[in-house]
Amino acid sequence: MRLRTPTELLLDRVTTKSTRLAVEVVCVLILLIAPHFLSQAQAIPSAVTPVLTGLNFPVSLKFAPDGRIFFTEKDTGNIRIILENGTLLATPFVTVSPIFTDGEAGLLGIALDPSFSSNGYVYVYYTDRDPQNYTQGHVRRYTATGNTGGDQVSIFNVTSSAPNTIYHNGGYIKFGPDGRLYAQVGEFHQSSQAQNQGTMDGKILRMNPDGSLPSDNPFAESLVWALGIRNAFGFDFDSSNGRLIATEAGPSSDDEINIIVKGGNYGWPTCTGPCSPHNPAFIDPIVDFNPVVTPTGIATVEPNVYYFGEWNTGNLVRLNLTSTGSIVSMSQVYTQSGGIIAVEMGPAGKLYYSSPDGIYVLNTQFRTPEPSSVPNLVLIAIATVGATTVATTVVYLFIRRNRRSAINDLNLGAKRTEIASPRITSRVDRFCFLGVTALGVQVLRKSRGIRPRSWRVMRRR
Numbered sequence: 193m194r195l196r197t198p199t200e201l202l203l204d205r206v207t208t209k210s211t212r213l214a215v216e217v218v219c220v221l222i223l224l225i226a227p228h229f230l231s232q233a234q235a236i237p238s239a240v241t242p243v244l245t246g247l248n249f250p251v252s253l254k255f256a257p258d259g260r261i262f263f264t265e266k267d268t269g270n271i272r273i274i275l276e277n278g279t280l281l282a283t284p285f286v287t288v289s290p291i292f293t294d295g296e297a298g299l300l301g302i303a304l305d306p307s308f309s310s311n312g313y314v315y316v317y318y319t320d321r322d323p324q325n326y327t328q329g330h331v332r333r334y335t336a337t338g339n340t341g342g343d344q345v346s347i348f349n350v351t352s353s354a355p356n357t358i359y360h361n362g363g364y365i366k367f368g369p370d371g372r373l374y375a376q377v378g379e380f381h382q383s384s385q386a387q388n389q390g391t392m393d394g395k396i397l398r399m400n401p402d403g404s405l406p407s408d409n410p411f412a413e414s415l416v417w418a419l420g421i422r423n424a425f426g427f428d429f430d431s432s433n434g435r436l437i438a439t440e441a442g443p444s445s446d447d448e449i450n451i452i453v454k455g456g457n458y459g460w461p462t463c464t465g466p467c468s469p470h471n472p473a474f475i476d477p478i479v480d481f482n483p484v485v486t487p488t489g490i491a492t493v494e495p496n497v498y499y500f501g502e503w504n505t506g507n508l509v510r511l512n513l514t515s516t517g518s519i520v521s522m523s524q525v526y527t528q529s530g531g532i533i534a535v536e537m538g539p540a541g542k543l544y545y546s547s548p549d550g551i552y553v554l555n556t557q558f559r560t561p562e563p564s565s566v567p568n569l570v571l572i573a574i575a576t577v578g579a580t581t582v583a584t585t586v587v588y589l590f591i592r593r594n595r596r597s598a599i600n601d602l603n604l605g606a607k608r609t610e611i612a613s614p615r616i617t618s619r620v621d622r623f624c625f626l627g628v629t630a631l632g633v634q635v636l637r638k639s640r641g642i643r644p645r646s647w648r649v650m651r652r653r
Contacts (some may be wrong), residue, residue, distance in 0.1 A: 195585075211317040241527055244280055245550035247272075252302045252364065252547060254468055255511045255538050256582025257309050260339075263534075263551065264316060266298035271316065273339050274551070284300075286315070286334055287637035292321040296423075297380075305401060306371055312336035313401070315347065317375060325355040327380055331365065331373070331403065347403035349371075350392045352380035360394075360423035364489075368429055368436070372406055373399050376438070378423040383461035386420050388404060393458065394421045396438070399407035410455030420458035420474065425488040426535065427452065432495035433515060439487035439500055440477070448499065451517050478517050489535030491543060499525065499543055499554075501532025508532060508554065526554060 250272075253263035259276030260286070262285065270284040270290045271574060284487030288299050297319040305313035314334045319327055331348035334341035368374050377387045379394030386394025398417035400406055405415060427438035436452040446465030450458055459467055459474035466476040481487065485507070497512045506528040512520040534546040543554045545550035 194533050201423040214497045221286070229583075231496065233441045240528075240552050240554050241547075242279060243544070243551040243553055244274060247280075247546075247549055247551065249298075249548050250546040250551055251298070251300055251537055252534050253544065253551060254302050256304060257534070259539060261306065261538075261551070262302055262314060263546070264302045266292045266300065269293075269318070271297050271299070271302065271314070271334075271341065271498075283339075285336070285339060288316060288318050288332065290320050292319050292327060295358025295361075297358055297361050298329060301365040301375070303365045303373065303556055304366055306367050314341060315365060315373065315401075317365045319363070322351070325570060326484065327352040327357045327361065328362065329361060329377060330471075331375060341608050347401075348375070348397075348399060351392065352577075353382045353385050353393060354380065357381045362424055364426050366427065366429075367401075368398075369431055369434075371401070373401055374417065374427070374436075376421065376424040376427065379421070380595055383422070386422060386460045387457075387462065388415065389414070389419060392416065395419050396421060396424075396427070409422045418452050418458065420456075420462075422460040425486075425533070426490045426500070428490050428492045428498070428537075431497065432494045434518075436499055437492070439489060439490050442481070442484055443485050445482055446477075446482060447481035447487050449487060449490070450475065450477050451477040461580045478513065478519065479511070479522070485582060486607070488531075488533050491537045493537060493543060496520075499535055500527075501535045501545055503533070506531050506547075508535070526639075528552070533649045 246263070247263075248268055248270075249266040250263045251266040253261055255261055256565050263272055263273040263274070264270075265272060265482065266280050267515060268286040271288070273281045273285050275281065291297075293301055294300075299316060299318045301317035302314045305311055305315070307313070312335045315331055316334070316338055317329065317331050319329050322328055329350045330346065333345045333347050337345040357380040359381045362376040364376045366374055375397045377395050377397060382393065385391050388394075393417060396418040397415040398406060398409055399415050400634045404555035405413065409415065409417065422440055422442065424438055424440045429436055438450050438452050440448040440450060440458070440460075442448060442464060448458075448465065452458075452470075453475065456475045457473060459471070459476075462475055463471065463476075465480040465482075470476070484501035485505050488501040488503050492498055492500055496513045498513070499508055500511065501507070502509065507524050508528065509522060509527040510525050511522050515519055528545070528547050530547045530549065532545050534544075536544050537545045538553070545552055545554065555583060555599055598639060
């Protein structure tokens with residue numbers, strides 16, 4: 193075995209200490225630079241602003257031309273008004289009575305007439321029970337005088353095919369760009385009715401504002417616009433392409449988003465999700481969810497771009513389609529505690545949604561997953577790599593100088609001076625370890641909201 197020379201031993205010591213010093217320099221640089229970027233990430237304002245909280249299950253909302261928000265409380269029968277300045281009026285616009293509110297029943301939908309500014313018409317969808325315990329769905333119209341509703345008129349009525357039903361009531365209503373009133377009616381938990389063209393259960397309906405039959409509906413003497421619907425909570429129109437897009441809640445699998453067409457049959461209960469094998473008699477969903485998320489309200493924010501809510505997860509999701517209805521992308525935008533119910537596009541290009549106890553506004557410029565920290569975490573990584581590169585270069589030059597100095601010292605018989613005492617180095621090591629650990633925890637906290645939609649199954653047909 194060859195014995196190492198004093199010169200080699202000294203060079204090893206210098207190199208070891210220099211390497212250790214390099215690690216400590218990089219550590220200190222990271223701890224100095226990273227907090228700045230983390231603080232910038234924390235300073236980004238929330239994408240969501242509460243309009244009002246402490247509400248009683250606001251299940252549907254619409255906007256008057258003067259800035260007022262009309263919304264329904266599912267279980268009280270109250271139609272409430274929020275003024276443009278954010279004040280909730282203490283006295284309800286009107287209280288709908290009698291109503292039946294068990295399960296998914298109650299005061300469910302609201303729509304303002306396209307000519308609301310001149311006629312003051314407010315439409316609501318609600319449920320009640322007849323003496324034989326059959327659930328009934330109604331569309332009723334009120335006339336607004338200031339902030340008070342009166343002059344009620346019955347527009348539409350439907351009765352469940354079986355008594356004692358509390359689920360699958362539907363109830364969302366909205367005026368289309370054609371001036372007709374569209375309504376989602378569930379199959380009242382009687383699945384076979386969705387394929388019965390002679391009933392209005394499990395259908396999307398289209399009617400004139402007074403409840404009469406439009407002459408251009410697809411089926412003779414029928415308000416039915418589309419059938420094969422299980423239970424739905426929201427739809428919207430895309431004026432750029434005439435598209436009607438709707439959510440539908442599945443059973444224990446296969447929630448859906450559908451493009452609704454005139455006379456279309458969406459398969460329930462024959463098919464759950466996309467038909468397999470494909471059945472040309474039915475229209476498959478553009479999005480099929482497994483596991484289920486219970487999609488609720490949906491709104492068009494720009495051509496071919498839609499935001500929808502999820503009740504199970506509380507996620508607000510951005511869906512981008514091609515002009516032909518194929519999926520371009522789907523990404524989570526925000527997560528609301530308690531679940532999301534209504535989703536509506538409001539004034540000034542802002543998106544509104546409701547939860548069981550509040551109404552919130554989201555600026556639609558936020559179209560990427562939770563805008564809290566993605567760019568800043570990238571900057572942290574870039575800064576760290578940059579700092580490491582600089583520190584490595586400096587330490588490399590330092591090592592070269594020390595190696596030369598050590599050789600010269602040996603040649604001259606000089607005594608080598610220690611670079612740093614073990615005690616100081618040990619303290620620096622502990623400081624670096626604790627600091628980097630704390631920094632890692634902060635980065636993980638900031639990145640918790642960034643969740644790709646990889647768990648979601650999407651089928652495109």
